[in-house]
Amino acid sequence: xxxxKSDKDDKAxxxxxxxxxxxxxxxxxxxxxxxxxxxxTRESWAAAAKDSQLKVHVAPGELDEYxxxxxxxxxxxxxxxxxxxxxxxxxxxxxxxxSATGWGLTNESKHILGESAKFLNGDCHHPHISMTDGKxxxxxxxxNDKANSRVARIRLDIMKCDKITTIPNVQAIHGLRLQKVxxxxxxxxxxxxxxxxxNDGKVFDLEDxxxxxxxxxxDAETMEVAFQVIVDGNLDNTDMxxxxxxxxxxxxxxxxxxDLGGMMRNERDxxxxxxxxxxxxxxxxxxxxxxxxxxxxxxxxxxxDGKDSAVTRYIPVPKNPHGLNTSHDGKYFIANGKLSPTCxxxxxxxxxxxxxxxxxxxxxxxxxxxxxxxxxxxxxxxGRGNAYTTLFIDSQVVxxxxxxxxRAYKGEKVNYIKQKLDVHYQPGHLHASLCETSEAxxxxxxxxxxxxxxxxxxxxxLHPENDQLIDISGDVMKLVHDGPTFAEPHDCIMARxxxxxxxxIWDRNDPFFAPTVAMAKKDGIKLEEDNKVIREGNKVRVYMxxxxxxxxxxxFKVKQGDEVTVVITNMDQIEDVSHGFVMVNHGVSMEISPQxxxxxxxxxxxxxxxxxxxxxxxxxxxxxxxxxxxVEPA
Ligand code: CUK
Ligand code: CUA
Ligand code: CA
Numbered sequence: 001x002x003x004x005k006s007d008k009d010d011k012a013x014x015x016x017x018x019x020x021x022x023x024x025x026x027x028x029x030x031x032x033x034x035x036x037x038x039x040x041t042r043e044s045w046a047a048a049a050k051d052s053q054l055k056v057h058v059a060p061g062e063l064d065e066y067x068x069x070x071x072x073x074x075x076x077x078x079x080x081x082x083x084x085x086x087x088x089x090x091x092x093x094x095x096x097x098x099s100a101t102g103w104g105l106t107n108e109s110k111h112i113l114g115e116s117a118k119f120l121n122g123d124c125h126h127p128h129i130s131m132t133d134g135k136x137x138x139x140x141x142x143x144n145d146k147a148n149s150r151v152a153r154i155r156l157d158i159m160k161c162d163k164i165t166t167i168p169n170v171q172a173i174h175g176l177r178l179q180k181v182x183x184x185x186x187x188x189x190x191x192x193x194x195x196x197x198x199n200d201g202k203v204f205d206l207e208d209x210x211x212x213x214x215x216x217x218x219d220a221e222t223m224e225v226a227f228q229v230i231v232d233g234n235l236d237n238t239d240m241x242x243x244x245x246x247x248x249x250x251x252x253x254x255x256x257x258x259d260l261g262g263m264m265r266n267e268r269d270x271x272x273x274x275x276x277x278x279x280x281x282x283x284x285x286x287x288x289x290x291x292x293x294x295x296x297x298x299x300x301x302x303x304x305d306g307k308d309s310a311v312t313r314y315i316p317v318p319k320n321p322h323g324l325n326t327s328h329d330g331k332y333f334i335a336n337g338k339l340s341p342t343c344x345x346x347x348x349x350x351x352x353x354x355x356x357x358x359x360x361x362x363x364x365x366x367x368x369x370x371x372x373x374x375x376x377x378x379x380x381x382x383g384r385g386n387a388y389t390t391l392f393i394d395s396q397v398v399x400x401x402x403x404x405x406x407r408a409y410k411g412e413k414v415n416y417i418k419q420k421l422d423v424h425y426q427p428g429h430l431h432a433s434l435c436e437t438s439e440a441x442x443x444x445x446x447x448x449x450x451x452x453x454x455x456x457x458x459x460x461x462l463h464p465e466n467d468q469l470i471d472i473s474g475d476v477m478k479l480v481h482d483g484p485t486f487a488e489p490h491d492c493i494m495a496r497x498x499x500x501x502x503x504x505i506w507d508r509n510d511p512f513f514a515p516t517v518a519m520a521k522k523d524g525i526k527l528e529e530d531n532k533v534i535r536e537g538n539k540v541r542v543y544m545x546x547x548x549x550x551x552x553x554x555x556f557k558v559k560q561g562d563e564v565t566v567v568i569t570n571m572d573q574i575e576d577v578s579h580g581f582v583m584v585n586h587g588v589s590m591e592i593s594p595q596x597x598x599x600x601x602x603x604x605x606x607x608x609x610x611x612x613x614x615x616x617x618x619x620x621x622x623x624x625x626x627x628x629x630x631v632e633p634a
Contacts, residue, residue, distance in 0.1 A: 055480070064085050066444065068493070076094060076122035092154055107565070130142070151173060156501075158503055172193045190213075190237065195212075213235055226296075229274060229298070239324050248326075275311055317335050317366070318342060321337055328438060328440035330348065331402075367406050377428055396421060397447050397470065401416045422479075426450040426451045428491075455482050467492070531544045542566045546569070549621035579592045583602065
């Protein structure tokens with residue numbers, strides 16, 4: 001199967017064969033169920049792929065059926081792809097700095113980044129689209145930043161980030177999901193790592209009761225943190241139900257350990273379930289604390305002396321679970337086993353009884369625990385009663401029937417495994433079209449594979465990842481496309497193209513550049529007409545318009561050491577005529593799209609003549625779209 005693998009790779013156990021060999025041994029125990037489905041060979045899926053190639057091909061001039069939003073992982077951006085072509089349409093810089101658009105350089109983006117503009121890195125994992133009545137409403141996309149504990153919002157009408165919030169008193173925002181019904185009021189996000197409180201360097205022990213992490217809810221409109229809930233253990237992934245009452249999160253570090261061995265000590269970790277209206281009730285009743293300088297209400301969701309809190313329940317599941325997915329029918333929270341070959345199905349309709357104290361054992365709500373294969377990480381749904389789970393170690397996607405798995409748990413002899421498809425290699429997330437909504441349509445599935453190994457032309461030691469497109473519209477999964485991606489999407493989300501409505505040109509009243517408009521107003525400037533230089537001490541503001549192929553000002557004069565702010569308003573009204581502004585040798589670059597105002601501030605620290613030019617090819621005379629900054633020596 002892997003003819004071009006070197007012996008060296010095989011010895012290191014890193015080849016495809018090596019991985020398979022390892023799983024074949026340990027997989028023997030689960031072989032009874034594992035082999036029940038149709039196992040595809042390389043030959044059979046190649047043949048199957050041929051059939052579906054026509055479906056994937058989006059001919060020149062045609063448009064994709066779906067928008068896909070891909071996390072850019074530790075690269076920090078969001079990428080927009082068309083599905084099924086898997087062509088990259090756009091990049092939305094968020095936690096990174098982007099030289100083309102000027103994200104992280106312009107005043108507008110720095111205003112949005114706020115305090116955290118000092119960080120030039122990010123690590124995003126989970127992009128999710130806002131919902132109304134359990135369906136994507138196309139308004140916003142939210143994404144986490146694990147690296148600097150932030151949550152960002154992207155406006156999908158302009159496909160720009162418009163708000164970023166740093167979550168206080170926690171470290172590493174990881175799992176992130178949205179309220180589905182009645183609409184996305186809250187963005188729920190997990191702080192993964194346990195830290196001491198206060199984290200002032202006096203205590204470093206994690207076993208102390210003042211060491212904990214928190215579950216966080218951000219108001220989707222204001223992007224302010226609405227509340228935090230202290231939990232036992234740590235938090236990995238999360239999702240919400242379709243009633244608006246419960247959310248759930250996986251915990252892999254119930255041990256509160258700080259090393260690998262310690263985190264695997266317990267036979268079981270848990271899924272923690274939150275009763276959101278109960279949290280709101282606690283806050284209303286004043287039963288909360290605050291931490292440090294933060295005003296955010298904090299509710300304690302930990303067990304006290306073995307007794308449950310008013311807002312949480314802990315459901316034991318096999319050790320170190322990872323993904324947490326709500327089935328599209330709203331019936332189950334599915335916790336993915338990772339170290340266990342199983343997924344745990346939690347019946348959401350039994351949770352009210354669990355909270356009401358009517359159940360003997362929290363495990364009573366686990367109504368299915370199908371054995372799927374090695375390393376289940378994430379699960380998605382096709383709207384036809386099937387679930388699809390990634391098997392990291394087996395390098396497969398396994399398709400299984402949800403209700404049959406429930407019946408099997410009760411002892412019935414049913415073969416819930418429908419198919420196992422090889423993917424290449426080691427998949428993390430997977431995502432089916434519309435799968436997080438009640439409209440899951442079972443057409444396309446993307447498996448986000450962590451290793452590409454031999455699938456693409458070699459690119460040196462650093463390899464791309466491999467996002468594979470799988471046709472799930474029929475009874476059999478068919479692999480139809482390999483998509484190389486740069487570091488590391490983790491997760492993606494797909495919406496029907498009619499669910500996303502974008503603007504063609506900017507609205508002059510757009511809040512995105514409102515602070516700049518306010519500044520111009522103070523300076524008595526009409527942005528749409530004026531080409532003027534305003535001086536205030538050593539601060540100089542250069543206002544100009546742009547219209548292909550010329551800037552409103554082709555020269556301006558400042559003094560060495562001046563802090564210069566260039567504000568440009570693009571008066572072009574024609575779709576797609578974006579201009580740029582680059583001041584040579586000053587690290588200055590930005591985008592100004594039709595009807596947009598953009599601004600950037602820098603110090604004119606070198607005397608002499610300095611050219612500026614337009615960086616987006618806008619006109620036959622684009623090269624001539626230039627000007628000069630003349631800096632007089634101090
Ligand atoms: S996590 Cu990366 S594969 Cu951050 Cu959603 Cu599971
Ligand atoms: Cu304006 Cu190029
Ligand atoms: Ca553990």
